[in-house]
Amino acid sequence: MSRLVVVSNRIADPRKTAAGGLAVALAEVLNGTGGLWFGWSGKIVDATEGDDVHFMQAGPVKLATVDLSQVDHDDFYLGYSNGVLWPVFHYRLDLADFDAGYIAGYRRVNQLFARKLMPLLQPDDVIWVHDYHLIPLAAELRALGCQQRIGFFLHIPLPPPLIVAAIPGHDWLIRALFAYDLVGFQSQADLAHFAGYVESEAHAQPLGDGRWRAFGRTVHAGAFPIGIDVEEFTQLTQAPEAMEMYERMKREYSRRRLLVGVDRLDYSKGLPQRMRAFREFLQKNPDLRSSATLIQIASPSREDVEAYSDLLHELESLCGSINGNFGELDWMPVRYIHRTVARARLPGLFRASQVALVTPLRDGMNLVAKEYLTAQDEEDPGVLVLSRFAGAAEQLREALLVNPYDTEGTAAAILLALQMPLEERRLRHQAMMKTIRQYDVHWWCDSFLNALQEAQAEEKGTSWLRL
Ligand SMILES: O=P(O)(O)OC[C@H]1O[C@H](O[C@H]2O[C@H](CO)[C@@H](O)[C@H](O)[C@H]2O)[C@H](O)[C@@H](O)[C@@H]1O
């Protein structure tokens, strides 16, 4: 059987919990399959300290990591990945910083990854590259002679062609995707944008069955919405730590109804918009005021990027003014926690909450939406208020779908959620759990890897794309 080699910028010890959907999902996949996980160690070192690969065995998974120098980290991770690709792919051209120096750092780190990974590869390996940090990795590996199957999965949205086309060097970037055998997206909408881009900007020829031909190569592309490990999350929900958390929250909020939000503190998550909608709800419903509390966990993220520190101040000021204007001696409407909460503690909090607010302005998928539903008591489940702009909305049609830019509409959905009759809550929850169970993380992994196997079988013998 082939060995699975996963490559991503962010990696985590699969035996421990991590914040961030990519690390959570890949840890779950690799725990099942075993294999090699290659990525950044999370460490920034002096450029003179060398670029050795560090190895660690974590259960069935071998972790191989490289450190980054300060300048590489700044240009590759903060600069090009999170200062250009992240905002543009989340439709935020206004937040992009098109500093011409970043792209060289992006290419440098992709070349470093290729150079360090190449000697670790075995002839039969299947290589699965993840996310926007590593788009050119396959082309760099091919340039070094790599002939193994290589698949790529984009965890974040792909915007419409004319938004991608605003990136200086966008043609280079998308051309690099043709060095992969298979490219996977979170949603049908992202896949349609890919098709639109390659046909209009790269004059690719559509061959049908999810195949496009350009630059002398055929690439296969498809939508593979990522899921969660339902069994693992159910066990986490039943574990003593989660039950204890659940009991504590129930006791503490016995006279109140809880709403919950759990997000990285990221502008794509629509946190200020969510707070404004909650404020609108409090304003419009004075009778419900002292009975509803929103717990918002905002896990620190990418704090060295300017747009993120601006967001922190905006959110703190909004939470402060809502509590100042609506709070009572015995009740505060918002509990804002600017820390990462261990994943094992989340199911108890989710189960104790009548409503989850998952209202990103754009999101590749959003695993929190699926985790919230999985943690519910199916006899008395809570209600998911979900942004129509999250990838998850393509699958979870029975959520209360909202436009997060529409403050009044979202406030009205919060009211509807708090007043929804039990029977309707059950029916909606049941329907969504059916989808979550069917398209879980194992389905995601198996369907992508099967498609990758089929894609390469067809392509054997064609030339490799060079950047
Ligand atoms: O690694 P960081 O810079 O700390 O950021 C954390 C991760 O954020 C993004 O997650 C995405 O992947 C999720 C799983 O597919 C998806 O549900 C979510 O919508 C995405 O935002 C990012 O894509 C990852 O690379 C980061 O590791």
Ligand SMILES: O=c1ccn([C@@H]2O[C@H](COP(=O)(O)OP(=O)(O)O)[C@@H](O)[C@H]2O)c(=O)[nH]1
């Ligand atoms: O304080 C936190 C915040 C988030 N998470 C986990 O991090 C992941 C977030 O993934 P999601 O797809 O929702 O968004 P991302 O952060 O990847 O954009 C989920 O598994 C959460 O349970 C966590 O464990 N603690």
